[in-house]
Amino acid sequence: MPLTQPTFVQTDTAIPLTIVPVDTCADWLASLDAPAQVWAEASGFTGKIGQALIVPDTDGAVQTAAVGYGTEAERKRGRFHVSAALPKLPAGRYALNSDLPVNTLEAEALGWLLSSYRFDRYSAQNPSHAQLAAPHGIDAARIEAIAAGEALTRDLINTPASDMGPPDLEAAARQVADAFGATMSVTTGDDLLTDNFPMIHAVGRAADRAPRLIDMTWGDAGPKLTLVGKGVCFDTGGLNLKPGASMGLMKKDMGGAAAVLGLARMIMALKLPLQLRVLIPAVENSVSANAFRPQDILTSRKGLTVEINNTDAEGRLVLADALALADEDTPDLLVSMATLTGAARVAVGPDLAPYYVDDLQLVTALEQAAEAVADPVWRMPFHAPYETMIEPGIADLDNAPKGGFAGSITAALFLRRFVTETPRYMHFDIYGWQPSEAPARAKGGVGQGTRALLASLPDALKL
Template sequence: MTDTAPSIPPLLPAGTPGIPVTLVAKAGWPATEAGLEASQRTYAAATGFTAKAGQLALLPAADGSLARVLFGLGATDEAGHDRLSAGKLPGLLPPGAYALAQVAGDAAAKAALAWLLGAYRFSRYRSAGPEQPRLVAPDGVDAGEVGRIAAAVALGRDLVNTPANDLGPAEIEAAARALAGRHGATVSVIAGAELERDFPLVHAVGAASTRQPRLIDLNWGPEDAPRVTLVGKGVAFDTGGLDIKPSAGMLLMKKDMGGAAAALAAADMAMGAGLRLRLRLLIPAVENAISGEAFRPGDVIRSRAGLTVEIGNTDAEGRLILADALALADAEAPDLLIDFATLTGAARTALGPDLPAYFTEDDALAAAFEAAGRAAIDPVWRLPLHAPYASLLASKVADLNNVSGGPFAGAITAALFLRRFAPNTKRHVHVDLYGWNPSTKPGRPEGGEVQSARLVYALLKERYPA
């Protein structure tokens, strides 16, 4: 999983000489313009710079070298303002060292993080590209914190972007073990036939693949600290099983382990910051393949929790493996339980690819979750756990079916299914994410994305400070 170069070039040390970059809001442009040298004002006017969002002006010195950069932020008071807009700069600027000017505090930290997130490149399978511009760590900003967040995001993005021929359940385990090694955590794994007794749903989903399914269990932190458990859906590739997907539906199924990647990234941030918590990370890692060992529509499987599940559709496999993992997590009733999953197309239909859906019964937790999302520029949107829809999961032969069998409320019924397997945990959040940027936006290059990982870290940092 290692590249010849880091996926995100780190910040240069504070104080390193760099070409100044001024981030200019539209309302602040007159004052910034007035402070320019006369020749630079003339050049900016000649190139039509007015601080529109994403607009760039490279101001020359008298000798023709690059003296200063102006980057437009547009109308920062408008609802549609992109707070990660500085993440566009690494793709616009020539190689060299750059330093943010006239920005400080939280704004500087956000801009530095946006730059790093926008500098991400997945180059494992390509020759080295051109040298990238580098950003000097802004004075007064915790460069270590910004760098850790960016590196954790890069870890998760790399995992999602890696094709399934090079990333199966064993490689997800290897990533978890590498993470544990960096932070002094412990990892235990149950794999293959050994899953059948205690994690029968994980075993059933992964049984058809030649690559053994497994339940990865990472633990970190003092035993007497508040318990926080993260659960990530780790389907390395999803054919749909015997209810096979059409070819178009399989094109992005390497990203079906995006929940595991987001959980790993959030865990990396939390451990790196030394938060005061007892962290547990559970990843059921499987490949949903087709063979004579495949589970079938109509099968009834007894889950770890004891509930029997009728298989209405083998392509609704993610909730099955999560059910066993949630039952394990619920047994110790953690203070906070968060699961991440690329679970339903219904959530994407409702909210689009950029806005993960989340579900919780705890209104106070929901408010804190959304506040953390705003602070981290990692937005989510709450959907209801509408209890009457649970009847849509009824089965005539088992305790419940894994699908509703109808076209309505697919994200909600999936969340209600999962909630059945964590009844003892009161503070539980289920995140239904897409895990992919369909096109490049500032700070969000096209490809794999660990949506909600930065949000969860912000929430944990607020609740369980180091």
């Protein structure tokens, strides 16, 4: 699939576009010439978020424009506020006029690029005709690289399982690897058993499209960063079949894989001085005569045995084998990302990316970065007293503890059992889906936590 490339336009002439908060709107209006003031007042422009003002010249062409930036209290309730007004701007090339801090201006410029995203693989979509010249003072190449990585994540999630099965996810990963000179190997089908990835094989063996483990590496110097993404391309629930309503969005169950591929693309495009590894267990959780069953006991790559009490808790199984492989290399930082539990959505809703980590230095780096780049995250606890909930007695671990309590925490604790040699491990239980249209975020697949992670890496890995 083609890699989407949202970019700033190159232009010597652009329509000046002023960002106008409510509290300075009166002063800005007073700075206009008399005809423009009359026009603005007749248009009812007050600087509210989502408002756009177009001021024509005597020939009817756009002379200048403004977008509302609301109040400080309103801005705290959302992000990408400039983008809220983009649908109201006519076609043209615009240049932002603002004294916003550079990091805020970069976030708004990124929001503009993300607003141009369209998923048009199956049907033509109306393009965005309001284009942006790179604002002065920002790192335009960095913002473009981040936008391209986010667009890749969205494309992968939005593509239905008919065209995004394990072979297609492999092809998408290979395209990214080839674009940046990364090396990639893939273990497929029964070779998973030969190479000791038994739980990836068990989960994916019932599907017509063979399960596989994708292993991408890039960079030969610097600290080691390993990203592991859940690549369940469709999740029926297996023999514990999901009801139809719960199966409707399961094309997004490879959202963790999409997220780490998008993040990897950002890292490689920006040429960060590190050694990157990306591991993606790509499977379909299907129903067939050879599907794994409730009450089965699987032996993992780590040697830990796992009792299957629900075949719909399969994501942690495939991640476990991939994490065990990652742990053997003892990277400086190991991160897993997965659309893992409904419990996380109940806890924090669709907009926050909950994460688990014990290293307080990583917490500080991530949360400062998340605020700076408008990519909200929320720390959850690796609560040790709940460890007994994932110990069934008949095996080392239970993949689906009974009772329904603390489902996201017990899933995170389960994954942590497979990371024993790597001191710094972080897990994200993301949603990967925007349920309704929002500024810079079309309804559909979306990246979560990746921009915050990217911005935190200099502090987290001392780059």
